[in-house]
Amino acid sequence: MKEEYRSLLQPLLIQSGSKAKIEMEGHHPESRLVGGKYSLTTHTITLYIEEIKKQCIQLFGSLAFLEAYICIVFAHELGHAEDQALSILADRLDAAKSETEKARLQFLIEKRAWNYAEKLLQKTHRTITKKIITQSLQSYYQEIELQYGA
Template sequence: MKNLQIEKIVDQILVQSGSSVKVELEDFFPGDRFAGGKYNFGSHTITLYIEEIKAQCLQVFSSMDQFEDYLAIVFAHEIGHAEDCELAELIQKMEEAGNDVLRKRIALQIERNAWDYARMLISQDLHPLMDTIISYSLEPYYEALEVSA
């Protein structure tokens, strides 16, 4: 997929959202996580990691047929972080949390808030696909809470 197509998808969702967030496109996430996107609260910037999103799409759907929709859904989720009016408060609560279980619950809430917002940006016909992606995305958070609880 050409970067021009990717930029078109990103621009369309960005305009639709009305967000003022800055967007950067990179190939790979620099850490050891499997992240398709990252929102930086301090700089109000979303970075999309295109090769990571491709790998996730292949892992979840065993094909690249859904890549454009997958990219759109991941980006909408990151906009969800950028537009979350509770995010600053949740980050502060997370930093002040006295135990690991509480931090994990707050992390899950941050993710759920972003997915709830993303659902408003993604057309209804893509919601079944989105539900699959959300399930994969939230699974580690639920597993971490089960292990901690």
């Protein structure tokens, strides 16, 4: 099954020109509902297929859009992998002194990765992509609103 997904992701990897390694796991090691992660230190993207399936069912009510969902999550993680400013932003995040500053930096990091994903996907699965992005960024918007007392 993992090979099927790997062949699905290969065109995006080639299109991006990224040299990131790809790993696929079943579940997130901390049982979190996280579809993917990027490791700056190892330049590795890890996709958690079972978590992506859960997210897909939660957002769309079925696995009908699973392949698109996997590609969208992967494109987002490629956005982190290819973000030339990520290490600087990560350092700033580590040094952040206030919750507001942390929330703004986390949002910026995620937003930059989603912007990259949208460009990479070039309008394929546009409606699905927008829905996933909105869902993904919702908690960041809420956190920023909390910090600003909105």
